[in-house]
Amino acid sequence: AQTVTQSQPEMSVQEAETVTLSCTYDTSESDYYLFWYKQPPSRQMILVIRQEAYKQQNATENRFSVNFQKAAKSFSLKISDSQLGDAAMYFCAYIEYTGANSKLTFGKGITLSVRP
């Protein structure tokens, strides 16, 4: 079964600085998607960014970008110019397409705090 590992339970960043959140995954598949979800204190899950495994180009969404290393099975999230509103729990997630059995697998999450 696929697994998603987020080894850092907590991180902290100074406002306006850059922070990188790490994620590794285990799979034998070649076709899959990876996601980063944000869960602020309101607990509403919000999709931050997604990456298709067949694309070599790293995805970017404004201040958020990923470093996707397919061979290393690594998928890190970089947040540039950190803002107070970025403080949240961040989950890395993986899904492979296996027809009816495809499902989203989440890591345990990392709590990011932003220092003013």
Place this chain on the structure above:
Amino acid sequence: DGGITQSPKYLFRKEGQNVTLSCEQNLNHDAMYWYRQDPGQGLRLIYYSQIVNDFQKGDIAEGYSVSREKKESFPLTVTSAQKNPTAFYLCASSISRGTYNEQFFGPGTRLTVL
């Protein structure tokens, strides 16, 4: 506004009682999901449904039941057989089940067993 609603936001249950969590979506999505979130555990899939009148067990279905009589609604019942039901429950939906479709989440229900 289109979205997913879950009610109630907070729910308290006595041991031995069944309780039903509501999930409604007006996004016209075919697929719906229930997740459980515990501290330090991430999200774990309880049940999912790809279409009306059909649903499948996820990774931790024991002690839970669902129904999907309408496209918009996917209620989750936490039965007395669930040994540790205190948790945060999230409902999600997607256009259809599969890799290419983003899952949209509701605001969640916090269930506490007294």
